[in-house]
Amino acid sequence: MKQGYLSVHNLSKHFGKQTALQDINLDIHQHEFICLLGPSGCGKTTLLRILAGLEKADRGHLTIGGKDITSVPAGKRNFGMMFQSYALFPNLSVSENIAYGLRNRLTKSQIADRVDELLGLVELVEQRHKVPSQLSGGQQQRVALARALAFSPDCLLLDEPLSALDAKVRVKLRREICRLHKQFGMTTIMVTHDQEEALTMADRIVVMNQSRIVQIGTPNEVYERPNSPFVADFIGAVSFIETDNRKQGNPILAIRPEHVQLVREDHEKGRHGIVREIEYRGTHYRMVLELLDHQDFPLMQFLTVDLPTQAMVTFNIRLNHKITFNLLPEHVIRFDTVSDIAVG
Ligand SMILES: Nc1ncnc2c1ncn2[C@@H]1O[C@H](COP(=O)(O)OP(=O)(O)OP(=O)(O)O)[C@@H](O)[C@H]1O
Numbered sequence: 001m002k003q004g005y006l007s008v009h010n011l012s013k014h015f016g017k018q019t020a021l022q023d024i025n026l027d028i029h030q031h032e033f034i035c036l037l038g039p040s041g042c043g044k045t046t047l048l049r050i051l052a053g054l055e056k057a058d059r060g061h062l063t064i065g066g067k068d069i070t071s072v073p074a075g076k077r078n079f080g081m082m083f084q085s086y087a088l089f090p091n092l093s094v095s096e097n098i099a100y101g102l103r104n105r106l107t108k109s110q111i112a113d114r115v116d117e118l119l120g121l122v123e124l125v126e127q128r129h130k131v132p133s134q135l136s137g138g139q140q141q142r143v144a145l146a147r148a149l150a151f152s153p154d155c156l157l158l159d160e161p162l163s164a165l166d167a168k169v170r171v172k173l174r175r176e177i178c179r180l181h182k183q184f185g186m187t188t189i190m191v192t193h194d195q196e197e198a199l200t201m202a203d204r205i206v207v208m209n210q211s212r213i214v215q216i217g218t219p220n221e222v223y224e225r226p227n228s229p230f231v232a233d234f235i236g237a238v239s240f241i242e243t244d245n246r247k248q249g250n251p252i253l254a255i256r257p258e259h260v261q262l263v264r265e266d267h268e269k270g271r272h273g274i275v276r277e278i279e280y281r282g283t284h285y286r287m288v289l290e291l292l293d294h295q296d297f298p299l300m301q302f303l304t305v306d307l308p309t310q311a312m313v314t315f316n317i318r319l320n321h322k323i324t325f326n327l328l329p330e331h332v333i334r335f336d337t338v339s340d341i342a343v344g
Contacts, residue, residue, distance in 0.1 A: 013055070039234065170197075205217060276288045276319075
């Protein structure tokens with residue numbers, strides 16, 4: 001593994017009796033796009049604020065390129081930030097908002113050139129003289145993004161930058177952030193509690209729960225090989241199947257809805273279920289099966305299954321009808337240790 005560029009060593013943070021972060025260790029590579037993902041209150045924003053220098057850790061330290069920056073103030077870290085609480089200046093124009101952070105760093109004409117360049121990058125040239133109240137939510141976010149990028153930061157820190165936007169604008173800005181990340185080549189760390197956002201944008205996802213990092217991996221790794229029922233459940237849809245009484249230490253099996261394979265009714269190895277719910281989802285159908293194989297599955301259990309529209313016709317899927325399916329071993333995720341299946 002490459003050595004970390006931005007590294008977090010044994011970081012802990014409390015607010016009074018409340019633990020916000022516990023024993024956080026993280027190596028982020030240069031030019032990497034990292035998403036901090038986890039349920040509300042797990043410590044994502046606190047970690048980002050400590051990276052930014054806006055919050056002080058109780059314990060641990062931060063290094064960038066091997067240099068200790070734990071005590072370096074926020075303004076000296078050369079990090080671009082886009083925090084929810086960092087609103088735009090309402091009385092300044094788009095250009096002035098973008099130029100604000102540059103005023104003590106560059107000459108007037110350098111600032112003008114830089115602002116022109118950034119306006120082009122975030123496609124706001126025509127809005128340059130408007131004030132924030134004259135812009136849509138998505139445009140305001142783009143101004144905030146341009147402002148964060150203005151002084152070519154080494155690292156870009158984004159705290160839920162897309163959370164206030166509607167679905168279409170969100171997807172567009174997602175692509176824009178990824179494009180700018182590649183174009184500028186900075187290291188980007190983004191907080192989100194949206195798993196789809198993390199899966200589509202990140203090089204690696206840092207999954208957090210209850211003040212700790214619980215898994216670090218590529219989107220594919222955390223989705224296909226979650227290391228705990230919590231991660232399996234938090235990232236993507238999943239059904240858990242208990243093979244016996246959990247207290248006896250039997251494994252829990254998990255399966256993604258798109259991996260359940262329907263087979264013909266006379267298939268010798270098939271398992272059976274009754275279709276209890278059918279939901280149309282545009283690109284596919286999602287259904288809930290009540291499992292019937294009680295010798296294997298002693299408890300009444302349900303399985304979520306995603307099926308393309310064509311398969312709904314082929315297998316003649318109807319509510320309260322019996323269907324036959326297979327679970328292929330390569331698609332079954334197995335957890336040998338019992339841990340809480342918490343949903344964020
Ligand atoms: N300034 C503060 N004072 C007291 N407690 C705080 C403060 N900031 C955070 N906390 C607590 O620390 C824990 C972690 O909060 P944090 O905001 O980092 O979580 P988060 O994962 O970013 O949550 P969300 O997704 O809801 O923004 C929470 O229990 C929160 O209540």
